Amino acid sequence: MSDDKNKNLPSIDDFEKSDQELPSLADLVEEKDLPSVESYIEKEEEIEESTQTIEDANGETFAEVKDVVPPWPELLRLVNDLKESIPEIPEIKSYDSELEELLTHIEQVKESIPEVPEVRYYEDDIESLKEDIEGVRADIPKFPKWVNEVNEVPDFSWIGKTFSVIDDDFERVNDNLRTLKDTFNQDIENLTENFDTKNFEKKVEIKEVKNYLQETKDKIYEELKETALKIYEYRNQFKDDDRKLKKNVLSKLNEAKQNIDKRIDESNNKYHNANKELKIYFDGLKEEVANLPEVKYYDKDIKKLSEKSDRHGVNIAELYKIVESIKGKQEVLKEELVNNRPIAPDPAEKQGDDPLTPTDQKFATLQDLAANYRLFVNRVEQQLYTIGGGGAGFIKDLDDVNIDGLQNNYVLKWQASNSRWVVGNVGGLSSTWIKDDVGIHTLSAVGLGTTAKSGYQLYVQGDIFTTGNISAAGTITYDDVTNVDSIGIITGRKDLQINRNATILGITTIGSANVGTSGTTLLVKGNARVTGILSVGEGTVTIDGDSNTVNVGVVTITNSQVMLGDNVSINATATGINSCPQVLYVAKDGDDDNNGTSIDNAKLTIKAAVGIAKSGYTVKVMSGTYVETNPIEVPANVSVVGDDQRSVNVIGSTSEKDIFSVRKGVKLANMTFQNHIAPAAAVGFPTGEIAENVGGGKWKGPYVQNCTSDTTTGTGIRIDGKQARLLKTMNVDAFTQFNQGGVGVAVTNGGFAQLVSLFTICCDEAVTCDSGGQADIANSNCSFGTKGLVARGVGPLQFTGIVTSTAAVSQDKVVLDISTPTRTITGVAYTHTTGQATITTNAAHGFQVGMGVTLANIVFSCSFGQKTYPHKKPFVFEVDEVPTSTTFQVNLGISTLSHTYVSGGTAAIDIDRPYDGQQVFFNTLFEQVQTITVGSGGTGYTSTPTVTLDAPSGPNGETATAFATLEDESVKSITIISSGSQYTETPDVTISAPNVGVNTATATAGMSPIYYAINSSTPVVSGITTVTLGTNLLNAVGVNSTASFFQQSKIIASSHTFEYVGSGNTIATATPKRGGVTIQANEVVTSDGGKVIYTSTDQAGNFRIGDDLQINQETGTISGRSFSKSLFTEVTPFILALS
Secondary structure, three states: OOHHHHHOOOOHHHHHHHHHHOOOHHHHHHHOOOOOHHHHOOOOOOOOOOEEEEEOOOOOEEEEEEOOOOHHHHHHHHHHHHHHHOOOOOOOOOOHHHHHHHHOOHHHHHHHOOOOOOOOOOHHHHHHHHHHHHHHHHHOOOOOHHHHHOOOOOOOHHHHHHHHHHHHHHHHHHHHHHHHHHHHHHHHHHHHHHHHHHOOOOOOOHHHHHHHHHHHHHHHHHHHHHHHHHHHHHHHHOHHHHHHHHHHHHHHHHHHHHHHHHHHHHHHHHHHHHHHHHHHHHHHHHHHHHHOOOOOOOHHHHHHHHHHHHHHOOOHHHHHHHHHHHHHHHHHHHHHHHHOOOOOOOOOOOOOOOOOOOOOOOOOOHHHHHHHHHHHHHHHHHHHHOOOOOOOOOHHHOOOEOOOOOOOOOEEEEEOOOOEEEEEOOOOOOOOOEEOOOOEEOOOOEEEOOOOOOOOOEEEOOOOOOOOOOOOOOOOOOOOOOOOOOOOOOOOOOOOOOOOOEEEOOOOOOOOOOOOOOOOOOOOOOOEEEOOEEEEOOOOEEEEOOOOEEEEOOEEEOOOEEEEOOOEEEEOOOOOOEEOOOEEEEOOOOOOOOOOOEHHHOEOOHHHHHHHOOOOOEEEEOOEEEEEOOOEEOOOOOEEEEOOOOOEEEEEOOOOOOOEEOOOOOEEEOOEEEOOOOOOEEEEOOOOOOEOOOOOOOOOOOEEEEEEEEEOOOEEEEEEHHHEOOOOEEEEEEEEEEEOOOEEEEEEOOOEEEEEEEEEEOOOEEEEEEOOOEEEEEOOEEEOEOEEEEEEOEOOOOEEEEEOOOEOOOOOEEEEEOOOOOEEEEEEEEOOOOOEEEEEEOOOOOOOOOOEEEEEOEEEEEOOEEEEEOOOOOOEEEOOEEEEOOEEEEEOOOOOOOOEEEEOOEEEEOOOOOOOOEEEEEOOOOEEEEEEEEOOOOOOOOOOOEEEEOOOOOOOOEOOEEEEEEEOOEEEEEEEEEOOEOEOOOOEEEEOOOOOOOOOOOEEEEEEEOOEEEEEEOOOEOOEEEEEEOOOOOOOEOOOOEEEEEEEOEEEEEEEEEEOOOOEOOHHHHOHHHOOOOOHHHOEEEEOOOEEEEEEEEOOOOEEEOOOOEEOOOOOOEEOHHHHHOHHHHHHHHHHHHO
């Protein structure tokens, strides 16, 4: 185009005064205020699990995400659209061809816009917007790093990771805003440059600029809107955790601040006090130092003294020796004075003026010391003179003794005629006893213990004891001698004739000469007794009468057994040689009339053997099939052991009764139990009585090892807690349950089972826990059958408590008063044959059936007198019936004696404190939806119908939600999304009408109660305890609300294997090859508050941790309801989309 034509075009200077017409960003903001977060808050949507397809700006799918919250796909689309909407820098083009067309409109442009608006830049406005966004971002709580470093604060590390993801999202949003800002500025610069360099003043359409600004403003608004929604979603999703986080963090911060302030104050006080004390100390020390005497040095004086001594010839060392010598003598004198001090001072002298006192006085000269010593000696002599006494020191010097004519062996004798002692010999005393050089003798007859007897020189009345020999020169003859007892050798010089029995206690030696007839050495006609050991031959045969033992080589015969060497023995009651103490035998060729003590004397039936077994006995069952009269009542602490699990089969003659009834300490091993049908079990506690804790001490549960239950509808092992005391447990190791249509292990009424290596096959229910029963299972297996692990309900009410402090919604701690009154017993009616007792109390007891009640100090009388019961554990008894408010029935145990109530006794509910795993509810037991069962599937559904449930009536309730699954235009099943809460009645289920026709589907809801599990409780103080719940309260609990406690039915299974569970109870049709179909939902079944905690692997190798986490081994994916709803799962697709 020529320059002449260009001259006619308007310049930018023509439009300088109309710059106000061009709207700035600020003008646009005034027209429409920027939105706040609240502007975009919409009604909170329920989080639903679904598969979402995410599309880009062109409507093409670029990602598919499972279980994503609905707002996220919208945000992803926004981000993608934003990327697509960022314009590129305009291409610099020449518009000469269009200028001609614009010339005709220039005048109109001048009239409508007399001045071109000023080109403005928006950095400040954009920066302001950025600051606003940063301010909103700052409001989102950051997770402090120190939280993970402090042990006292709960582990919220996953929240920290989540917020770091949120930070990354905001960085991306900021990057987009910066890109938008940079693009906007670049466009303005390019536009300005075009005006300056290409002279486009007359060709610029102001409307295009305005539209561009409006477009940009709208995009900023949209960006802010989506950002606000995102912030709101974050806040909404984390509001609960954020409150907890803030509560915990602020609590710890406040606590730390208070502790730090306290420590600082204490440190300041201690520092201040220490400064004061130190100041006082140093001031005193300074004063003491100032008052110290002047230090004197004696070097000069010593030198002068030395010089003086040298001049006078004095030897200082010798002087020292003299001084030391004098000191030593002073000490000696001091000790003598102390030890020989007069008993009393001279009365003529004043007390305290005695020159001898004090005893530790010092003397100036040796003369003074000598004078004091002389005075002391004089005092001692005076004391001795005043003692008196003395006189003759020998008998001969006495006035009344005359020793004239004294000779050896003379004695003193008293003469009454002259009242004197004179000497003389013994013979002179009397004519009876005479002493000579040999000894003392008498010629008269002597009687000892009596008078002398005529005709006898010595007559003794009583026993004579001599330690030496008695020699008789004549004949000892006495016809009435009954016994001759000698501990030595009795030697007869002539014949020894025994006409009656002879008893020889020691060794009797008879010479080799033949005595008697027929050449025998010893012939005894009549009875003979040897009370010692009789040896025959050279010691090979001995007979010991004391121990009743005969030894013949390796054979030993006693009064109770015959022993052949070390390994073979025969009991006195045995007829065979394979006998062993405390072992009884059962064999197919046995006889119940036998005593069972050996194999060749075995019993025929197990029942007969256990019938005579005592505590500590083992009954050994030889191979074979035994049809027994059942139940076989096994006494406490008795074992029944078969030869082998495959070769010993036990069948009850009555199939509807248990085969074995077991008690404390019983063991069953190496057997197969067959043909028992419902309601019978192969093994169970006794049904006619209670398995008592025999012998006291700790409870030893019955133990079943290496056994098989092979039947149809029967149960392998039943553990009924009502039929046992104390722990009520049984233990199992390697027990196979091949019960086609029956139950493997049934635990009920508070019973407890410990099961290791339990294998169930084709059971209708493999393991069941009901009414508070519990089972621990390790390394076990459920194969085929209908259901695997089943936990139902809770046990009976154990006790109640009263809430003492209001607990708010979402709180997990409740303070309770669980104290209960103790009632006085006024009567007991006891039936000893059944153990049942009806107890009467002085007031309403408040007990309920199933409660544990502690009994104490009840006095009964029987044929042996009175006794206080219970005298040993158990002290807790379960209430069986409550006839009236002041009476209740319990089983006290069977006795062989009748007992009559005398007096006394107390009864109280057994409460220690709430414990882990216990269940509780407050006032009302609310419910939730557990199942929805399709009644009629309807017809004509071409699209998925809506499923609606009635709202709950309880406080703070949540309505249950669900969705339907179609098959052939009919509703096949309904899956629960949320179970809801606080239902007081079963809600109606409504399914929307079909697309074609009027045949609407129907369904009904199944409910389960809502209990709170107890995690822990504080020790009870004055009846008060604080319980911590496993989940937060769904509604507030007020003061004086009643808390009811129950024991949960629970199974804990680790390393459990499920194989084809749900495929059926008949092995011929349950295998996959025969058409068996696995139902994974049947592996674990819970209802009415029961719970199963487990880790498992199924036939496909899929690993599960409870119901909410599953690892698919084939695909390597992780799934599960809780996992899908986790924040990590929701945020991950968003991060992937941004990247």
